[in-house]
Amino acid sequence: MDLYAFPPLAALLDGAHALLMGLADVLQPLAGTSSAAAAVVLVTLLVRTALIPVGISQAKAERTRARLAPRLAELRRRHANDPERLQRETMALYAADGTSPFAGCLPLLIQAPIVGVIYALFILPTIAGHPNALLEQTLFGVPLGSSLAGSIAAGTLTPGALAVFGVVIVSIALVGELTRRAFRPRPAGDAAPASAATRSADAAKSPDPAALLGSAAMVRMLGLLQFLTAVVAVFVPLAAALYLLVTVAWTLGQRLVLRRTFPLPPALPA
Known part of the structure; x- marks a missing residue:
């Protein structure tokens, strides 16, 4: 079943497609033959701007989770053998703080259909029964x-096309690396240098090496996930790849601003 063929959704996509192509016509005197690509970038920026409240909600939720993390860890330690008591105490802790463990999830769910409709404009060959004119630009x-993968498979990849695909995909990967470096987890003791006595005491109560290895593996896995978008961009139409590039770049900038606006509490010493 083609979900996008559902009449209300098809009508919504058709209207969005008409607006997108109308915007491309308006930009044509400025951008020339690349006006459709400019319209993709501008529409993506407008959508991300409209979703700023979602980012703010997620940043607040992240700060709340970080603030409650030490108390949640204590609850897990204290009630490790009583899952029902742990659940009750956890919900009571969130209630006392005036928040919820699901804070930030609802806005994320609300943005999903909006992003889905916009992304569909950049990947569907037909919309409401007619060809997607955007993909012909x-x-x-x-x-x-x-797409890069499709052009390679068909043997139609030219040096010029390779350069365009390369710039977009490498830029996505670069943003992924910047995101990984900016938001990788920091060990709890990094805030201040420890004295020799403290280092000796810490060495005596050092955590299990297996746990350290597991944590390091998780960090590496999260870092690899940052590059998943670049892999996706190899296979999707160029219009969708442009959308992904603008989205990841916007997301990085927004997260940096929100992290300064809603800073996480300092990590407690291990």
Whole structure:
């Protein structure tokens, strides 16, 4: 079953497609043959701007979780053998703090259909029964409906197309690396240098090496996930790859701003 063929959704997509192509026509005197690509970038920026409240809600929820983390860890230690008591105490802790463990989830669910409709404009070959005119447009001579993987498989990849795809995909990977470095978890004791006596005491009560290895593996896995978007961009149409590039770049900038606005509490010493 094609979900996008459902009449109300098809009508919504058709209207969004008409607005997108109308915007491309408005930008044509400025962007020339790349006006459709410029419209993709502008629409993506407008959507991300509208979703700023979602980012703020998530930043507040992240700060709340970080603030409650030591008390939650104590509850897990104290009630490790009583899951029902642990659940009650956890909910009571969140209630006393005036929040919920699901804070930030509802806005995230609300944005999903909006992002889904916009993304569909950049990947569907047909919309409401007619060809997607956006994918017939070009960026520096490269069709917005073509992909790097598809061009390689069809043997139609040109040096110019390779350069366009390369810039977009490498830029996505670069943003992923910047995101990984900016938000990788820091050990709890990094805030201040420890004295020799403290280091000796810490060495005597050092955590299980297996736990350290597991934590390091998790950090590496999270770092690899940052590059998943770049892998996806290899296979999706160029229009969708442009959308992904603008989205990840916006998300990085927004997270940096929100992290300064809603800073996490300092980590407690291990």
